[in-house]
Structures are given as C-alpha cells and as structure tokens.
Amino acid sequence: MESVTALSSLPPAAGRSLPVHEPLTTLLPVGLQRRWIVGCTGSAAMSLALAVAGRAVSEGSWLAAVGVPALGVEAAAELGVPLSRLVAVDAGTGPTTWAERIVAALDGFELILTQAPPGAERMARQIRHRLQAKGAVLLVASNRAPTVGCDLELASSEVRWTGLGAGHGHLVARRVSVRAGGRRMPGVARCDLWLPGPDGRLAVAETSETAIAATSDETAGLRRVVA
Numbered sequence: 001m002e003s004v005t006a007l008s009s010l011p012p013a014a015g016r017s018l019p020v021h022e023p024l025t026t027l028l029p030v031g032l033q034r035r036w037i038v039g040c041t042g043s044a045a046m047s048l049a050l051a052v053a054g055r056a057v058s059e060g061s062w063l064a065a066v067g068v069p070a071l072g073v074e075a076a077a078e079l080g081v082p083l084s085r086l087v088a089v090d091a092g093t094g095p096t097t098w099a100e101r102i103v104a105a106l107d108g109f110e111l112i113l114t115q116a117p118p119g120a121e122r123m124a125r126q127i128r129h130r131l132q133a134k135g136a137v138l139l140v141a142s143n144r145a146p147t148v149g150c151d152l153e154l155a156s157s158e159v160r161w162t163g164l165g166a167g168h169g170h171l172v173a174r175r176v177s178v179r180a181g182g183r184r185m186p187g188v189a190r191c192d193l194w195l196p197g198p199d200g201r202l203a204v205a206e207t208s209e210t211a212i213a214a215t216s217d218e219t220a221g222l223r224r225v226v227a
Helices: 002-007 045-058 073-078 094-105 120-134 209-216
Strands: 037-042 063-066 086-089 111-114 137-142 152-164 169-182 185-194
Touching: 037 045, 037 120, 045 063, 045 073, 045 111, 045 137, 045 152, 045 169, 063 094, 094 111, 094 120, 120 137
Parallel strands: 037 137, 037 152, 063 086, 063 111, 111 137
Antiparallel strands: 152 169, 169 185
C-alpha cells in the first residue's frame, strides 16, 4: 500500500463532479458525482466501469483497482485510462480485508474500481462513511446486481459483436445497451454504446451496422476487452 500512502498528501477533493467522456453524458449528464457508489453490471460491466473512469483519470485523477485480479491493462488503455495513473491493489481474502483496503485507498485516490466479494454488504456502512468524508467515487463492477448499495446503477445488456463473417474475420466492435437508474437519479436513461467501436474507442452507437462492417475491413487484429 505504499502508493496509497504516497498519494495521501494530495489536496482534498473539491465539491464538484468528475468528468466523463462525451458518449456517456446521456447516462451521466452531470458527470460522476463525488461521494457516490456507482454499480456497473451486466456482461460488459468491467469495460463499462473503465470507460466511465477514463476521462477523469486522463485529466488528472488517480484510479485504484482494489480486488480486481483479472483487470486487463490493454483494455483499460483502449478505453481511455492512462496506465501511469492506475494502481492495482490486492484485496486479500474475505470482506473485512477487502473493506480495509478500500478505506485505505480512499485516503489517496479519487476513483476506486472494485469487485465486491461475498458478504461485502456487511461492510457497506464503513466504506460509505469514508467515501463521504473523502469525496471520492466508488465503481463496483459485477455481472449480477451489486451486493453493495449503489446510488446509481449502469446496467449493460444486449451485447452484440460486429466483425465476424461466415467463419472468418476479426471481432472489432461491440454494441452494448446501457440503462442508468437508481435512488439518486430521477427517472431512467438509456443509451446504446460501441464499447469499443471499430477504432477501439468508446462511441455512441448511431452508425449503421453496414458502415461498421465496412470500417472493420480496415481494422486489423482482435480488440481485447475485459467484459
């Protein structure tokens, strides 16, 4: 945890939201609200969480990935997360150690990305208290509904890959439907995203599949994305 200690001297968080990439503004019109727990769920949960964090990290925030052993650094970079500002933290075993590592990371990081272990709900009050005090944002990625109470949930569904022909070709783009809702958000917002698009970047899914297929012919290799 030396990186956490070294960053603990950063100035206190201002009373503002953290910015998000333009394609996400339909879902997060005022950005990432500090002191919130944001759940990213569904089959594209991890990619969605990285995309949500990308702009804030690229503009100077630090991101700690606590208890995310399968995090793909290539995927993080492709989704806009500068690796020089990403620190991986082992969460140990069990919900108590996991919560202790989250609380420690909140002393030095504005953004925390995690996967909650079984029993995590018992530690939610401790984490939320520290989150409120530090003005940070906690992103919880899960294939299922999060076990930690969230202020906002971004649920991904209807994943469709583009690029494969009749037994040949490369996967170059993934279309994902995302629904945003929760106790801190009036109503529900929906948006289809390319996560990633054929150029590897996050984009609103407004381009026709025909155009995407044409673009994929110019795109080499298989995009590696953590779901």
